[in-house]
Each structure stands twice: as structure tokens, then as C-alpha cells.
Amino acid sequence: MEIKIGVQQATRELTLESGDTAEAVEKLVNEALSGGQVLVLTDIKGRRVLVPSDRLAYVEIGGGVSGQVGFRS
Template identity: 65%
Template sequence: MEIKIGVQHTSRELVVETDESVDDVQRRVTEALSGDGVLALTDSKGRVTLVPAARLSYVEIGGGVSGQVGFRS
């Protein structure tokens, strides 16, 4: 699943591919925003992306990877 994260004062969005469920991602975003903490997401290759909750503009959850072209490692 693809997650797009908008960060304040940044012209580009972060895109994270994860194997987590929509419910898990929503829970993490809600917890980070309610506690004014850090949103931590692990991508499908095991890398962790950290974003301060105070800098989040938006989080778009969903989409997929259908129609990808090229090799995946």
C-alpha cells in the first residue's frame, strides 16, 4: 500500500510503500497527532521513516502499486 505524507514548508511529499494495513497506519497517525509525537512508518524493505507530527500537512492512505514497470528488488 502507498502512503503519501505532506510536510509543512516542503514542496515535495514523502511516499512510503508499506505492507501494513490501513487500520494500523491510521492508528499510528492518530496516536502521533494526539500526543504531538513522531509518526513512524516502516516501508516494505524495512526502512523506517520518521516525521514530527507537528509538521504533518496531510497523510493520504491507500492506493497501490498496480501498473509498476521495471524491476523490483
């Protein structure tokens, strides 16, 4: 599943592929926001992304589209 994270004062968003469900990611985001903690997500390669919750602009949780190559009409 593809996750896009917007960070305040940053020109680019963070994008990662996660093996977690949308519900699990949403729970982690809500916990980080309610507790003023750091949002910690792990991608499918085992890399961890840490974002302070007070710097989150948005989190987009989507299905992701893998394997697309070429032009679409």
C-alpha cells in the same frame, strides 16, 4: 499499500510502500497527532520514515497500484 505524507514547509511529499493495513497506519497517525509525538512508519524494505507530528500537512493512505507500465487510456 501506498502512503503519501505531506510535510509543512517542504515542496515534495514523502511516498512509501507499506505492508501495514490502512487501519494500522491510521492508528499510528492518530496516536502521533494526539500525543504530539513523531510519526514513525516502516516501508516494505524495512526503512523507517520519521516525521514530527506538528509538521504533518496530510497523510494519504491508498491501495497503491503496482506493476503499471506504459500508457493508459
